[in-house]
Amino acid sequence: MRRDVFQGIADPTRRALLGRLTKEKLNLTSVAESFDISRQSVTKHLRILIECGLVTEQKEGREKYFKAQPEKLSEVAAWMEQYRMFLSKSYDRLDDYLKTLQTKKPKNHEQRKSQSRNKRK
Amino acid sequence: MRRDVFQGIADPTRRALLGRLTKEKLNLTSVAESFDISRQSVTKHLRILIECGLVTEQKEGREKYFKAQPEKLSEVAAWMEQYRMFLSKSYDRLDDYLKTLQTKKPKNHEQRKSQSRNKRK
DNA sequence: TATATTTGCACCCATACGGTTGCATTTACA
DNA sequence: TGTAAATGCAACCGTATGGGTGCAAATATA
Numbered sequence: 001m002r003r004d005v006f007q008g009i010a011d012p013t014r015r016a017l018l019g020r021l022t023k024e025k026l027n028l029t030s031v032a033e034s035f036d037i038s039r040q041s042v043t044k045h046l047r048i049l050i051e052c053g054l055v056t057e058q059k060e061g062r063e064k065y066f067k068a069q070p071e072k073l074s075e076v077a078a079w080m081e082q083y084r085m086f087l088s089k090s091y092d093r094l095d096d097y098l099k100t101l102q103t104k105k106p107k108n109h110e111q112r113k114s115q116s117r118n119k120r121k
Numbered sequence: 122m123r124r125d126v127f128q129g130i131a132d133p134t135r136r137a138l139l140g141r142l143t144k145e146k147l148n149l150t151s152v153a154e155s156f157d158i159s160r161q162s163v164t165k166h167l168r169i170l171i172e173c174g175l176v177t178e179q180k181e182g183r184e185k186y187f188k189a190q191p192e193k194l195s196e197v198a199a200w201m202e203q204y205r206m207f208l209s210k211s212y213d214r215l216d217d218y219l220k221t222l223q224t225k226k227p228k229n230h231e232q233r234k235s236q237s238r239n240k241r242k
Numbered sequence: 243t244a245t246a247t248t249t250g251c252a253c254c255c256a257t258a259c260g261g262t263t264g265c266a267t268t269t270a271c272a
Numbered sequence: 273t274g275t276a277a278a279t280g281c282a283a284c285c286g287t288a289t290g291g292g293t294g295c296a297a298a299t300a301t302a
Contacts, residue, residue, distance in 0.1 A: 010127050012127075082140070086143075
């Protein structure tokens with residue numbers, strides 16, 4: 001079974017998961033509550049992300065925490081290098097925009113274990 | 122059926138197709154001969170690439186020519202921007218490179234019809 | 243210790259993927 | 273006009289995806 005980074009980011013839910021787990025390390029139920037799919041489904045997506053190296057897991061007591069390894073995306077960046085001359089202006093503009101934000105580091109904000117048990121519904 | 126650029130590049134064969142069709146415009150049989158899978162399989166991959174905008178087709182007589190639209194990859198580049206601070210040096214160089222180009226438009230270079238019917242074997 | 247929380251395990255389901263083969267259709271060309 | 277080449281169409285196959293449910297096991301906590 002092929003399991004590379006390109007396949008990891010192929011699914012929109014997984015891209016969202018990656019975004020979420022880049023901002024903060026979360027345990028399974030916490031992250032599952034942010035998404036409209038079942039915990040089991042989240043587990044499967046996470047497994048794929050782990051298998052392709054975009055996420056790592058770490059057990060703490062009975063909980064299992066997940067966090068992103070966004071450096072792995074450099075494989076995608078490397079592949080895209082060959083197409084750099086085709087990338088558009090909009091890309092440059094976005095790039096400039098993001099440059100203004102560059103000082104803010106992705107801090108893991110407040111919640112840790114606290115809430116995370118506010119079931120929706 | 123989800124059909125975006127991320128899914129387009131998820132498969133290694135499709136990435137290879139994209140590379141091939143970026144270098145030159147080719148008709149179906151020509152491109153199929155470069156790959157170790159059947160013509161039908163190539164057709165299916167091309168259909169996916171077309172549906173997500175990474176390739177365009179153009180009929181000429183009884184032949185159908187395909188060429189890449191690598192500019193579409195800027196959607197991927199845009200998404201990756203948010204992870205720029207995690208990417209390695211090489212990617213930053215890409216970024217610098219792009220900045221120097223800001224005026225140049227992505228031009229489609231030389232080869233057009235010429236070869237493309239040189240059967241191997 | 244009893245109970246609640248978190249995760250894991252084992253299925254189930256429909257559909258998409260990646261590949262194939264066989265045959266039909268269209269179009270050049272000798 | 274007949275034949276060969278290029279493509280299209282349809283069906284099939286095994287496995288992966290993306291989703292679900294139910295229940296067991298492990299571990300906190302009242």
